[in-house]
Amino acid sequence: MTRKQKRLSVIVTGLLFLGAASGLTFYALGQKASYFYMPADLAAASVPPGQRIRLGGLVEKGTIVRGQGAMVAFSVTDTQRSVKVNYTGILPDLFREEQGVIAEGAFGPDGVFIADSVLAKHDERYMPKEVAEGLKAKGVWQVSVSK
Structure with missing residues (x-):
């Protein structure tokens, strides 16, 4: 093998x-x-x-139901439709009705969303970016300017 062929084989091997x-x-x-x-x-x-x-939206008012242990059921809405969510775990301190939330997980065979993590807003001025954009596009959420 020539020097040129060795160099070419090293280059080809590196690229692969x-x-x-x-x-x-x-x-x-x-x-x-x-x-x-x-x-x-x-x-x-x-x-x-x-x-x-x-799944993002607002926690629908009157839908939070606490079950045994850390089991919680609630609905996420964008004021047009609602999706029932089941979550087992500790909810964020700021989780409450009519607040922005993002739930990560998958739908079960019964059509209920099974969340394995729930993220809530951290103060009254912040809403998760995806939720805010989605609600703004539907004309539901407006930015409140307060000083």
Whole structure:
């Protein structure tokens, strides 16, 4: 093998290795992707049970039901549609009715959203970006300017 052929084989081997590493990286990241939906968006999107998504909106008033232990059931709404959510775990301190929330998880076979994490806003001026944009697009949420 000549010197030129050795150099070419090293370059080709390096490129194959980089291609395989980047392919595996993109595959792994694609498996962890979760798409954001508002309750009204779910009617148009056909989300199969078990597919991981993020569900955002407002906690519907009067729907928080605490079960045994850390089990909590509530509904997320965008004022057009509501989605029932079941969550087992400790809710954020600022979780309450009519506040912005993002629940991450998947739909069960019965059509109820099973959340494995719930994120709530951290003060009265902040709403999760995806929720705020979705509610603004529907004309439900306006930014309140206070000094």
